[in-house]
Amino acid sequence: MNLTPEMLSQIQSAMRHAKQGTFYQERFADIHPEDITSRKAFEQLPFTEKDDLRDAYPLGLQAVSDDKIVRIHSSSGTTGTPVIIPYTQKDVTDWAVMFKRCYKTAGITNLDRVHITPGYGLWTAGIGFQHGAELLGSMAIPMGPGNTDKQIKMMMDLKSTVLCATSSYALLLAEEIERRGVKDKIYLKKGVIGSERWGAKMRKRIADELGVELYDIYGLTEIYGPGIGMSCRHECGMHMWTDYLYYEIVNPKTGAPVPEGEVGEIVITTLQKEGAPLLRYRTHDLTREIPGACACGSPYPRIDTILGRSDDMVKVKGTIIYPSRIDELLATIDGVSSEYQVMIDHVNGRDMLNLLFETESTDSDVRRALEKTTELVFKAKIGLTPNVKAVDIGELPRSEKKSTRIFDNRY
Numbered sequence: 001m002n003l004t005p006e007m008l009s010q011i012q013s014a015m016r017h018a019k020q021g022t023f024y025q026e027r028f029a030d031i032h033p034e035d036i037t038s039r040k041a042f043e044q045l046p047f048t049e050k051d052d053l054r055d056a057y058p059l060g061l062q063a064v065s066d067d068k069i070v071r072i073h074s075s076s077g078t079t080g081t082p083v084i085i086p087y088t089q090k091d092v093t094d095w096a097v098m099f100k101r102c103y104k105t106a107g108i109t110n111l112d113r114v115h116i117t118p119g120y121g122l123w124t125a126g127i128g129f130q131h132g133a134e135l136l137g138s139m140a141i142p143m144g145p146g147n148t149d150k151q152i153k154m155m156m157d158l159k160s161t162v163l164c165a166t167s168s169y170a171l172l173l174a175e176e177i178e179r180r181g182v183k184d185k186i187y188l189k190k191g192v193i194g195s196e197r198w199g200a201k202m203r204k205r206i207a208d209e210l211g212v213e214l215y216d217i218y219g220l221t222e223i224y225g226p227g228i229g230m231s232c233r234h235e236c237g238m239h240m241w242t243d244y245l246y247y248e249i250v251n252p253k254t255g256a257p258v259p260e261g262e263v264g265e266i267v268i269t270t271l272q273k274e275g276a277p278l279l280r281y282r283t284h285d286l287t288r289e290i291p292g293a294c295a296c297g298s299p300y301p302r303i304d305t306i307l308g309r310s311d312d313m314v315k316v317k318g319t320i321i322y323p324s325r326i327d328e329l330l331a332t333i334d335g336v337s338s339e340y341q342v343m344i345d346h347v348n349g350r351d352m353l354n355l356l357f358e359t360e361s362t363d364s365d366v367r368r369a370l371e372k373t374t375e376l377v378f379k380a381k382i383g384l385t386p387n388v389k390a391v392d393i394g395e396l397p398r399s400e401k402k403s404t405r406i407f408d409n410r411y
């Protein structure tokens, strides 16, 4: 995005503040905020990596005195040490203000009933959705994840109008509502779907089965949580709240900025965060800047929906593949459903890409034909032939959190 002189001075003051804490005091010992007078100078600053944040466990990121901290969140530490992010009252309030803006961008009002399925607790998701909804004046229904029976009962009895969920959980609920034949007792109008990458096919299935308009919301625990960007009714990427953050799109390998419109990794600098400010934080989310103004008239710039994680990019036989590319290819094949799984193995000195996809067809001839078509499409478009297997709908895992679809078993 454009780095205006005004934003540059915001970055300088964010740096000055960040250096109040030991984390950036140490990292930026020889760097002076007043020297950061150009985009070029800013881009010389070292990146902050998630591992740096882990090394600061538990409270090494804190940049204000203890009396200012009102809450902590932690990013899901499935592997190794978690990251703890301390929040001040202003951080908590700013987050709710941004989240309210997200809801308004989706046309959600104080008459809506917002059914919140993301988790509560250390994870930032649920409470962010809730505070934003309350600030807007809508009715928050703080379900949290799991217990599908109860989810659907509450959705019917309370006449929830907005569903907040990850795409995989939204799909699970949509399938369950369909299976139970209760679609006419569901009042949902809109879905606010967390920022994991999801393909056009999955989107269409959720929208059709629930009968809702879908919106993408972006965010990560290290930078407040979900709610720092949101798609509008024009469905052309997510508006980013650049009064609270500055972002760059860089080449994940070299760290250099990519030309406008090209896919790269989004790197975020917080402009107003007090508890744990971050400078040039590498999100590992792949996206691209969408040039030009949006038809909705919003002044906030846009990034594309998340195309995958730079760590999910895999190289097979010299070809770079990321999940959204697989979504795109599968979307072109009629009869192949949205759910798939890719396993990459190294067998007899060769890399093999094994692809499982779900299909509604139970006819073995149809399945074989779909498998063959998929092989040919992959061969033609990305130059490698996968081993393909069709499986039944519901056979691949659905999860309440972000789902992994590419498993690299080579290392």
Ligand code: ZN
Residues within 6 Å of the ligand: 231, 232, 233, 234, 239, 294, 295, 296, 297, 298
């Ligand atoms: Zn817009």
